[in-house]
Amino acid sequence: MNNSRLRHLFLLVLMLFTAHLGWAQGVTTAAMSGVISDSKGEGLPGATVIAVHTPTNTQYVAPTNSDGRFNIQNMRVGGPYTVRVTFVGYKDLTREGLNLALGQNFRFDQKLSDSSTELAEVVVSQRRDAVMSADRTGAATTVRREQIERLPTISRSFQDFTRLTPQANGNSISGRNGRFNNIQIDGASNNDLFGLGSSGTPGGQAGTQPISLDAIQEFQVVIAPYDVRQGRFSGGGINAVTRSGTNEVSGSAFVFGRNQNTAGKSPTPDPLTGQRTKLAEFSDYQTGFRLGGPVIKDKLFFFVNGEITRRSAPLLFRAANQVNGVNEVGSGIVNFVNNDQLQQISNVLRERYGYDAGSFGEINNETRSNKAFARLDWNISQNHQLTLRHNFVDASDDNLSRSQNNFRFSNNGYRFVSKTNSSVMELKSRFGSKFANNLLLGYSTIRDQRSINGSLFPSVTINFGANTVVAGSERSSTQNRLDQDILEITDNFNVFAGKHVLTFGTNNEIFRFDNLFVNDAAGRYDFPDLASFLAGRSNATNYRYRQNYGLPGGKPTAKFGAAQFGVYAQDEYNVTDKLRLTAGVRLDLPAYFNTPSYNPRVDSTFANAVTTGPAQGAAYDVRTDRLPKSRLQVSPRLGFNWDVRGDQSLQTRGGVGIFTGRPAYVWISNQYGGTGVDFANFDRTGVNAPRLATVVPDSVSRLPAKASKGSIAVTDKEFRNPQLLRTNLAVDYRLPFGLVATLEGIFSKTLNDVLPQDINLANPTSTLLGDGRPVYTAGTNPATGGPNRYRNSRDFNNVILLTNTSKGYQYSLTAELKKQFESGFFATSAYTYGQSRDLYSGTSSVAVSTWEFNPHVSGPNNLPLSYSNFDLRHRVIGSFSYRKEYAGHFATTLSAFYNGQSGTPFSYTYFGTDINNDGGNPSGSSNDLIYIPRSQNEIVLVTDGVNDRRTTAQIWSELNSFIESDKFLKEHRGEYAARNGARTPWQHRIDVRLMQDIFFTVGSKTHTLQLTADVTNFGNLLNNEWGRDYFVANQNFGLLRYQGLENGTTGRPTFSYGNGTTPTAKQAYQISQLSSRWQAQFGARYLF
Template structure:
């Protein structure tokens, strides 16, 4: 647990050298984060180079100028320029002064600008009209810029500027994230997640003004609604999708790099309000189908910004505020018991094998039914739907301020502060309790830049990033049963969580379910230097990030019961398991880690038309530890119960008293210094070469051939271990018991109020939960390569066509329960032992982290971009890609709703297939058009017909995959802490997707009976002669079929491939109409703008695929007894769409 510093002398030597050089320069390079670099060659009329020419780049908004001098080769470079509009002036003895205006420098860009001089006097000015090259001639990085006008004018649902990242090829938004009203979403990060170039969502880095702003889960920043406010506070941003150089670390997928707005020499700002309500919107698809009214919706988004000079040409300020107030009905539909079933009258054989029959309700079951809502729709036999629209209330306040100060011609300083606080309240899907989550983000960035002469530029930056999240704390009961302590299974708790096959999970009463606190603090220090030396642009830098993560987890304090059928639940008989975490053993973890990095990057002009990008980065993370020594981890998953003796098997050497193991807090931990680290550090030798080239084959600046190869390490960051430690003994007492191990669980009356505590306290068969981590993990990294060609088709039109590939090695697999049986590979596939024992008989749930998976990505990226001219700009981006892996999870066993939860960790290759976020085809088209104003029609006509703008974003992709499963635990794994599943067989050559699903009640997966005894394209795994003696038939021992289904093999893993069925395509069109009313009487730039924005204007319904879930999802083709699941199986799930129905928003802005 305690970090161990690297002892390797070569590592220390490298770090010492890099840090010493950086400290000598006393700065850090801003080009790595937000600043742009302008470079090029100055030539005379004959083409010869002009040495000792003075090149000045002046920011037209602030008046701040930076100066460089050309070297003997006529080359100049001006790094670390604030993105914006520049005027470049070149002077040299014997030549006229050359001036080129309207040079737009994007965030992080490396812009080449070659300037031709004319013979004459320096007092004569010659305006250069040739535009700067639109292709990238000096860098091999694949990137796209989203400029200020695009951020400001395109329609954005929720005014979330990070949505614009999907305008670039290779970037796709994940539409199967967990719901906001569950603790699962908060644990995985609230922000909207994006996969970049086939990488996991946690492989990305998000930076604002040079500071990493990822959250505690190393996920995208975001509020409780998953959005990032501050459109008017962002100047522009770039998205690096591949081949980024050695300056960039902490990212193996992509980098989103933003810079905030700053003040200028003229005052500028705006005041606005955006308004939405349900009167203008279309009703939800499912609500229309059910005949339900349109849910209420009211949203006000308002604010303003102001920027300007404090001291002209010297000190500037910019401030922005944005507020959001939202009240919205969220329609939900869940499966609950019909009124007849609530009375114990069952008519469906699938409810427990006794239908038709009458079940005598147990007293506890009858009492708990008060926490379940009554069915109000689609009632059939024993179940029906409970449909309602719980009102979601969200207030949010966002603010930022930035100060820029020019200390002298050689020194400048800026600082920014950002704060965003949001709250979320909404009834749960049972309308039992009100749930609440809140987020509070704060970011500070301070940077000082110093110029030494004309060849050395330095900057120094410090930053702070904080997240504080309250995740799913329950405020109050909507239904009085939600606060009734008499319904509790554990001490002083409300109704427990119930998982009953055939109906939706009931997540418990007030504070009974899992809920969390997250406190994340990141202190960042960077130091870099940029030195121009002949043909070499050399950058050297180092950084330190100190991470403090204090999560507090309340893990199912009210307990969780599982029942195999409705009949068993109603009768209070045959529960399969019970588990609970004792709240009086909860204490915060205090995770600590330090990331140390250093790099050198040389952009070498090997030839005037060929630049080599040569870089090497070193990046290591200290071993994660707890400041109080409260980490528990088994050396091996086979280690015995840590409660038996002094905790010799735990990593932290804590004395653990078995006699008081349940109901009393464990004794304080001792120092872990003498015991050893949490795991052996795999990052000590994380050297990352980054190699690339950019070649102008025709020497005219209109064509660029580029390619690169790089290694990008994946560090073991704190957020990956939250769910690993939240129920691990001895510092959190979480126990479980199963019917298989504990006969007392199935005796009459075992399922009764308060008896859950007794079962776990008194039974010798109840087991502690623990965790294990691979003690000697291998280095985890991706190798990435690309080749592309850029061609300037005309001065404003550029085409990029490229290939990008990557391979992930030793990727992390995190699972919710690895305590399972071990299979044998047979001629028929992986066979698990019938009735076999779990690996560790002394423990219950064992959460695990192993670095044993891999990934591959290959993609073609196409980008056609027309820069703004003549009032029009447009972009077309297309990606054809394939992402494959063994497992796509990093934070949890099921990071995404369409993923399998915790597949058997010992056979990862059995699950190699498309990634959970794989999208084969994706197209994004966006554009802005300022309609031409009429001429000579008079002032009234000019006012009425002029000033119109149109904007739009059209996106379409081929959908994400899902996996058909067999519900529950047919394989007999026994890992009750995970969402269990089996896999069916698939008939070769059969298409599992119903081609008529739109007309067939959204029946997406074909589940009609087939001639092989299964449904659709699926059959149960079959017993071959070679394994028949070892097979357990499906349904064996059930009430309806005690001998089971002959010829089947329940404990055989079927041959259907993971993620083999792709969901429907996703289509969306957002459109905006803007009308500008310039008010010249106030000022030349004062403008009143009216906006009408229509999101999903076509009202296209984009469904997510049927999801596996824990057997309660619509992808569970068969039940655990082998019977077809029936009901809604194979259907697209209700109220599970990737985009909302059509929404219309109006806004009024005053801009100056």
């Protein structure tokens, strides 16, 4: 980064810190503003507005200006508040029971009656409405504490409540990868910034939540906030604030638990017994407490929370037994391999190589977590409040999975251990009636590490057609550790100038990463079949050995720093009492520190284009020691809110703006380990690959000769962080009976998205006869014995360039109906249609995998726009809760949540040998999309080995039957399958909670014993065919196996379908044996 530029930025940040200005409602607080007027509507200058947070007696005072306007900032979320308005010569006005939502700027316009009017003091009660609010412009969902306490949840996770957002699907928001979200707790980042876990939160890979749900006061999910202070995402923002103590000592102790007796039977019967089966023995319990109260009444408050989670769960898939020489079939059974074959593999590894592969029977995965949270709130004075809080999470998770297509021995698993410490300090200040300030400092450390099961041994993969058996040490876990440190400095302030609120601020994040990751550090063998494994090697070209290892003098870990600096300015303009405009601009400056190692061979090789011959390609200005430039990314935004009738009965809102996020920093880290001078790679196939043997991973001298410099990872010097243009338009309409209807449309256009390219893959030399797809093969490679892939340089394997694309878009249309809390009842329902298209969905982490696992036809460097992995389509949600108190000592609450959606997208691909030799995962389902034949004349079918005795006509009949039974394939005959063009069936799920409260008095206080029963997938409890959860592993289904060309090296490609012995799948998708069952969790809580 340019030093002069950085110096100027820090000077600007310093200037912002020293300014004594104010800020509008934010991601940790709420606000209140409005106009106080007389009975004629004339503003009253000098009136006094006093808002009192009743539980803590915290007072917020603001006088009105010359127009009668007032602003109160930095208010506590929740309530209840009592607001009193006074003015000499006028009757006092008091409003009680007012609650404020997170991020809400509550509009409080009031008219006072003069003292000559014979009226008593006006006292009214009011609930908040976060929908019909003048500050609301873009799409957002607020989840209140009442919803958190009442709605069903078993995992007690963020996702159980962010799912209330109509445009969300799991961790994906608005059709984007969850990696592009920004999660904040108490205004500080709480993300998996490196981007390795699926949850997007620290500790996610250890199966834990980032904080106890009991510590959370309120959630907010924002998709298009035109407030420039909210940024760092191109998906969605998730904001949460934690609980704090009050003047009353209160607390709770709880326990929740479940086991195999609180879960339903398998969704489908066992094929041998004809009976549906129960889960194997398991246990899952959570216990904890919370306690809050005053240290000094009205002045200093504390809140503490602790939680322990323990889970022991069995693997869902077991190997098949042989019955009359045939492997049994059925849900939960891996039927491509049987127990006798697994015993044979285990015996060979133990007796020949001295390695214990572990169990291939039923085993349990253990998950544990310990959480502790503490918070102090200090009312320093009426104008200054200080918050200090710390969150600690210690978690571990046994990681071993099996599926119908993949079977792993127990010692191929690993344990993931994670520890997170996160501290936040927030100082909220007000300076008179015109200025306020909010300073937030956050610091977090995250320590993640994998430990392998059993002793160290090379990874061994044995292919059974499109299926695999894996033994040995898990290939990515023998050297895998990550340390992260995050420092965050945020300051926000504004000036209240009549109808304008001028906001200025800065948000800065500084990261330090220390990543040890060596894939295949202990070596990896891929055997084409069981016979070759028993022989210890094979001459087949799909027999392969790979190993990565450190070079002398190389850097063993990726240690680097990064930062995101941001400054912004905004004008919130109340044009009239009905119309509010928000216009602002945000400047984000990414920076990277600590350059990777320099490999002169890389830039000298790719600086000049290869201009002749079949390998001709473009020149690339790349260097292994050069990271992206620090370039400002500008995000202007404009939002509006129009109260059409002036009574908050009809509201139109919307806006347009640019949103800039972060990359997953693992993509940047790849460059540190992919220089070609720190690590080398040995990769050989067929006769050139070594026999299976124990390999010492740190002994270079024992590696076979001809090791290469491996794969290279570089980043485009012009690379920009993910960025998109997003616009929305919405109408909110208040209906009778407390209902609010919303119609909302959102459209996002990609400006800068992540795109990996292999710049060492030269242009294709030909096309596949009868298929037309490009082919990258030219004879035999003498070094490997396999097909020769045209490369720009033989010194390297893949050279992955991380660059940008502007192709892609997402849109959604939502109709929503809400019933606010009233008389113990609330409800919401919504329908959303969404579509998302991209070139790359950002689902992988390792440099090569980001490129090679992207299904295509036209070549992996020439991707067309297609459906995203996060394409939503149809989604229907609904929730309700009703609470009834009776008999003076009892209350019963019934709550439910429904989610229905039109499946998940997946791709149909070939499997087996790489059909076009582009290097795309030849050992499993490849990255090559299939051609869907219209008739038998358009495909050459062959048998799958000597045991397959079917005729060509029989094979076609089976394949044709599969195509006809699949809606997508049937409708697209004569075409290439589109990436993610197919979808699993519709899925419907209902979760239910029944809660019983029993009140009793201890001394002068009411205590409560609360009993809960949560049932997820309640429909399956009523009917075993309801509530089924469908999935396709890795969203990729290998339908046809490529068997080579007709004449060996020429002719059309040939394919096999099935193998003639094992029954072929009736559909691409599988039924989840766990989530398709109903499951119940029972709990008890004591509140005081």
